[in-house]
Amino acid sequence: MPDERKIILSTRGLTKIFGFGRTKTLAVDRVDLDIYEGEVVSIVGESGSGKTTLAKMILGLLNPTDGEIFFQGKPRDIRSRKKKLEYWNNIQAIFQDPYSSYNQFQKIDAVLLDCIRMRGGRKLPKERKLEMMTEACSFVNLKFEELTNKYPFELSGGQMQRLMIARIFLLKPKILVADEPTSMIDACSRATILDFLMQLRDEIGMTVIFITHDIGLAYYVSDTVFIMERGKFVESGTADEVILNPKDFCTQRLISDVPKIHEEWDLSTVEFPS
Amino acid sequence: MENLILEVNDLTTKYITRYDENIYAVDHVSLKVAEGKSLGIAGESGCGKSTLALSLMGYYFAPLHYTSGEIVIDRRTISGMDPDEVRKSILGREISYIPQAAMNALNPTRKIIDFIADVVQAHDMHANKKEIYERASGLFETLGLPVEVLQKYPVELSGGMKQRTVIAVSVILFPKVLIADEPSSALDVTSQKMVIKMLKQLLETGFISSLIFITHELPLLYNVTDDIMVMYAGQIVEKAKAKDAVFDPLHPYARGLMGSIIVPEEGLRDVKLTAIPGVPPNLKDPPSGCRFADRCRYVRPACTAAASIEFRELADGRAYRCIVPEGELREIYSKEAERYA
Numbered sequence: 274m275p276d277e278r279k280i281i282l283s284t285r286g287l288t289k290i291f292g293f294g295r296t297k298t299l300a301v302d303r304v305d306l307d308i309y310e311g312e313v314v315s316i317v318g319e320s321g322s323g324k325t326t327l328a329k330m331i332l333g334l335l336n337p338t339d340g341e342i343f344f345q346g347k348p349r350d351i352r353s354r355k356k357k358l359e360y361w362n363n364i365q366a367i368f369q370d371p372y373s374s375y376n377q378f379q380k381i382d383a384v385l386l387d388c389i390r391m392r393g394g395r396k397l398p399k400e401r402k403l404e405m406m407t408e409a410c411s412f413v414n415l416k417f418e419e420l421t422n423k424y425p426f427e428l429s430g431g432q433m434q435r436l437m438i439a440r441i442f443l444l445k446p447k448i449l450v451a452d453e454p455t456s457m458i459d460a461c462s463r464a465t466i467l468d469f470l471m472q473l474r475d476e477i478g479m480t481v482i483f484i485t486h487d488i489g490l491a492y493y494v495s496d497t498v499f500i501m502e503r504g505k506f507v508e509s510g511t512a513d514e515v516i517l518n519p520k521d522f523c524t525q526r527l528i529s530d531v532p533k534i535h536e537e538w539d540l541s542t543v544e545f546p547s
Numbered sequence: 548m549e550n551l552i553l554e555v556n557d558l559t560t561k562y563i564t565r566y567d568e569n570i571y572a573v574d575h576v577s578l579k580v581a582e583g584k585s586l587g588i589a590g591e592s593g594c595g596k597s598t599l600a601l602s603l604m605g606y607y608f609a610p611l612h613y614t615s616g617e618i619v620i621d622r623r624t625i626s627g628m629d630p631d632e633v634r635k636s637i638l639g640r641e642i643s644y645i646p647q648a649a650m651n652a653l654n655p656t657r658k659i660i661d662f663i664a665d666v667v668q669a670h671d672m673h674a675n676k677k678e679i680y681e682r683a684s685g686l687f688e689t690l691g692l693p694v695e696v697l698q699k700y701p702v703e704l705s706g707g708m709k710q711r712t713v714i715a716v717s718v719i720l721f722p723k724v725l726i727a728d729e730p731s732s733a734l735d736v737t738s739q740k741m742v743i744k745m746l747k748q749l750l751e752t753g754f755i756s757s758l759i760f761i762t763h764e765l766p767l768l769y770n771v772t773d774d775i776m777v778m779y780a781g782q783i784v785e786k787a788k789a790k791d792a793v794f795d796p797l798h799p800y801a802r803g804l805m806g807s808i809i810v811p812e813e814g815l816r817d818v819k820l821t822a823i824p825g826v827p828p829n830l831k832d833p834p835s836g837c838r839f840a841d842r843c844r845y846v847r848p849a850c851t852a853a854a855s856i857e858f859r860e861l862a863d864g865r866a867y868r869c870i871v872p873e874g875e876l877r878e879i880y881s882k883e884a885e886r887y888a
Binding site for chain 2 (some may be wrong): 425
């Protein structure tokens with residue numbers, strides 16, 4: 274029933290070309306994307322398929338070469354600094370590398386205080402701010418008392434990524450772009466991060482755009498899956514449809530390349546390129 | 548009786564920090580690998596997987612130090628040998644090691660054939676260029692790598708190709724044991740599959756006699772190796788056939804790990820992933836008794852009271868490190884499964 278749900282973000286003919294002349298590369302090729310409110314959307318593709326470029330354009334970090342982005346039905350306007358900040362109140366991101374996501378000169382308190390300020394909590398009493406920060410940290414199973422007066426490099430990768438989720442908890446954006454949030458941390462902490470992310474989604478009812486190359490992960494978290502290849506969507510649909518019954522060749526290859534535990538992993542199809 | 552290639556008894560190695568603290572990253576580890584078999588080592592970051600790999604080679608440099616134990620490769624004891632002797636006659640010939648992100652080790656100003664010549668000449672001073680080239684091209688052909696790669700510089704190769712080249716370089720002297728430490732973690736799934744196929748090919752064609760594969764990706768381990776060992780805080784906590792380790796783990800930690808497996812298969816969405824709360828203990832002063840006790844769901848007072856936990860050996864090469872006997876443990880798990888359903 275797509276008509277009953279509200280589209281929160283859509284793109285029309287979104288294109289990005291890097292470089293010019295002979296080195297011109299088409300990174301994203303006329304992408305039309307509709308994202309409904311409250312759903313988890315995965316964009317899956319190999320390295321170099323343009324999924325991160327697409328995410329950066331949606332976030333307003335890269336200017337598209339062509340095409341338009343609509344946010345809540347209206348064309349997105351981020352031409353001035355003020356409007357851009359307003360837009361970022363509604364859309365936030367978690368990036369791949371937790372080690373480079375933080376300002377290394379800022380203490381953890383400052384990171385979280387910034388978030389409270391962005392939500393208009395500048396004039397709140399100090400106790401209330403502390404309370405909010407403690408609540409956010411305890412949501413992701415971190416102890417705020419242990420984090421105060423620490424710099425980001427003193428935390429482990431998993432802790433940093435959890436703190437990133439605590440930030441999102443304070444900011445309460447309408448859309449979250451998660452760009453490979455679990456690819457740099459090991460498989461055991463992955464489940465923890467995913468758990469918190471999904472809890473947070475239920476809590477504040479946000480829309481999540483999940484970007485990953487791990488098709489198993491995409492299947493686990495998302496309602497809708499888009500498969501990207503060479504800057505274009507080659508297949509899309511509900512997670513069950515796409516993963517259990519793939520139609521496109523690229524999707525089939527992506528799935529067959531991942532090791533599984535209940536089915537035989539067929540190594541005989543591997544061809545070494547010459 | 549199978550022909551044992553690698554046998555390790557009670558190996559303990561430690562890091563000495565600059566504050567003179569001893570950190571026992573490998574704590575009384577024993578393992579056996581038979582000819583033609585592969586062994587997988589799993590565990591979260593910081594549990595000592597990579598240190599174990601380094602320790603197995605018998606070549607120690609500060610801050611890693613050998614403490615006790617025995618390493619036997621093909622009936623030859625290499626622990627306690629002179630480091631220079633180890634480097635000359637053991638590394639590359641008996642045992643070879645592919646470190647994490649090995650492809651970054653290639654010097655960009657030298658051709659691939661030069662790396663191979665380096666390895667061969669370090670062990671055989673009289674080898675001439677022509678011989679080396681013939682040997683290398685023969686190896687590359689069998690491994691499905693184009694021979695032209697030999698005359699190329701590392702920058703001309705893709706990530707997956709570089710990794711496969713490094714593996715080829717490391718087996719040029721036909722070592723008996725190959726240790727691969729996360730050989731595919733920096734690659735995309737398609738190149739990963741090629742690397743895995745190549746490793747399996749090496750084992751099948753007899754270029755190497757046995758393989759030790761280290762990774763935290765359990766589905767990968769399940770598909771590559773015959774046996775799996777799970778490591779936690781420097782100790783082996785579970786040892787079993789790959790199938791048993793994944794579908795019927797006994798140690799609570801191993802069980803937690805297997806609960807975090809994500810694969811694109813039917814039924815995945817109905818399963819709730821189990822995350823293990825907390826962090827591993829600091830090995831500067833490890834807790835007495837069970838090291839997993841403070842993260843374990845089934846913890847009881849006896850866990851921390853015991854001085855050390857016995858490594859229980861079961862039939863069929865299985866073993867696990869827990870104070871609860873097998874029958875009781877299984878009862879707990881089945882009761883829990885019932886309650887969940």
